[in-house]
Amino acid sequence: MKKREIYSQLRVFPPFAVRIDGRGFRRALRLLGLKKPYDESFAHAMANSIDLFFKESGLNPLFAFTFSDEISFFFYEMPYNNRVEKIDSIIPGFISSALTIQLKLEEPVSFDSRIILLGKEDIYKYLLWRQAETWRNHVSSYGYYTLLKSGLSENEAATRLKNMKAGDIHELVFRHGINLAETQAWQRCGILVYRELYEKTGYDPIKQKEVKTQRKRIIQNWNPPIFKTENGRKLIESLVSW
Secondary structure, three states, rough: HHHOOOOOOOOOOOEEEEEEEEOOOOHHHOOOOOOOOHHHHHHHHHHHHHHHHHHHOOOOEEEEEEEOOOOEEEEEEEEEHHHHHHHHHHHHHHHHHHHHHHHOOOOEEEEEEEEEEEEEHHHHHHHHHHHHEEEEEEEEHHHHHHHHHOOOHHHHHHHHHHHHOOHHHHHHHHHHHEEEEHHOOHHHHOOOEEEEEEEEEEEEEOOEEEEEEEEEEEEEEOOOOOOOOHHHHHHHHHOOOO
């Protein structure tokens, strides 16, 4: 029967990304009464779930990028002999459990998962793509819920939005008092989670003197730069060269 585990020996070799996307969130999250189109408590739950993944999963992601119900993890190393079955089950399983705990959900949610093969030089290009999707999602989400507030049904709003250009959506939302260029940065640009080195001063009782050591801490960057700018490129280069 072991031979029937047809993908059990399929392997992938770093560097690569693992992108997980929320599945079946709509009903479970509706019961929480979250704000639309964005709810900061949900964004915190996503970021804190990533934080917990860094600390407790036993895996060692280089960093992660999240927006909406999507997370991309980046890896230079992977246990489990790089087996795809393990990667694509453990990561979404952990985040599903962590998010359920963070939000105190009474209904289950889940994530699907895919592996993206990347050379080191491809990571920046991938992030440009996902941050561009963050912006598109931001524009569409505000447009959709603005149309709902104007009296359209969900189907009508979706149909109207499908036929609108980005500039028209901007104008629509602006007429309702929202400037999409001035919404909170995490809505427009996503959230980065990564480790940062810092210097800690402590007392060595054996040497009987103060000593300085380097430690790592997890950073949730809720105000990341636009990656295609010089500051954005430099930040990603620093993370990739970690």
